[in-house]
Amino acid sequence: MRPPSFPLPSARRLAAAAAATIVFALGAAPVALAAPGDNGDVKVHDSTTPVTNQNDDPKVCRFYLDAFNFDTVTLVNWTISQQPPTGTAQVLAGSIALATGSGATQTYSLPDGHYKLDWTFVGENGSAKHKVFDVQCATGSPSPSPSPPGSPSQSPGASPSQSTAPGGGPHGGVGTGGGGSSGANTGEVIGGAALLTGAAGLGLRALRRRPGRNAES
Template identity: 70%
Template sequence: MRTPFLASSPARRRAVTAAAAGLALALATGPVASAAPGDNGDVKVHDSTTASTSRNDDPKACTFYLDAFAFDTVQLVSWTISQQPPTGTAQVLAGSIVLTTGAGATPTYTLPDGHYKLAWTFVGESGEAKQKTFQVDCAAGKPTPTPSGPPKPSGPPAPSPSPSSGGSTAAAPGGSAPSAGPHGGVGTGGGGTSGPDTGEVLGGVGLLAGAVALGVRALRRRPGRSAAS
């Protein structure tokens, strides 16, 4: 006569085997399922003029920002930016961002012209951090200065304005300043002695004519007197 335990042991063994297989499958696939959604996301380096809806990288920019999409919701991401040869190897920027809806963007940054690499890390990623290389090149947007031509020859100096009638007069050739006193004849009110006055000349002519007339009259009287004597 078989005991109940012995009769049911094959069924129990099958049940235990099935449960163990299911547990092993769950343990094997569980980490992959939890890591896969986070690894589906991507990050882009965008020029400041590029829309956040763009899915293209900007390998060269002047001012830039980091644009993430398709990550898990409420996911914390840490990132760093380091120089790349020939620019150097030093880390120059670092930060973090919470992707509330699985997407987000950082503020706009600027760096000296050179080559750089972005490292993007988060919890649940598989393998190494996401990496992007880009170049900062602000000199490309600056206009090339136009070389200036030879200086134009300057013309002769402008003549100095002539002194007005009420201003000071120029110096005499000998270096001494001319007399500031009035000039001209006395009759004109100038007070000078450069020549005889017109009235004086006429007066002298009148006197001379009178003297000549008296002389002629005297000569005419002398013959008459001689005959009478």
């Protein structure tokens, strides 16, 4: 018994199938070619971060934008807008010229707050790409306020011209206001010597008169 035979497809059917395959291939080609153009990224870098670093800096002070890994793109347009609670206004805009898929902007500065970066380029698929970041510059601790002019430099009650003895009281001569515990005043010494001299003279006179009075009696 012979196996059943199936009729071969006609030449017209083969031609239609080949045409459909070609149309499908041509229709998918633009998509396949456009996909590599979407490669690439833009990072927010602190001013101290090198351009070779491909990581994001989510908190920056002074910053720049770093683009890399783009395939066929030569120019990237970007904007930076405030984000709540900081606000909603657009604050910066510009473009990055790419050479061999990489490029960077100048350094920028913004007030502290929340911001969003958006960038677009010709031939991209879908909506613009974006990143959020914070501007937060370090602030130094406040310096102590200076003393007002004319304010005393020592604590009240302290006298710079006196020192305290171990016993707790002042020391020094009377002439210096220290209490007189370490020697007599020069004027007092001279006065005392004069009084002693006068008393001695009176005593000598009294002794001389006594023999005369005894002879008369």
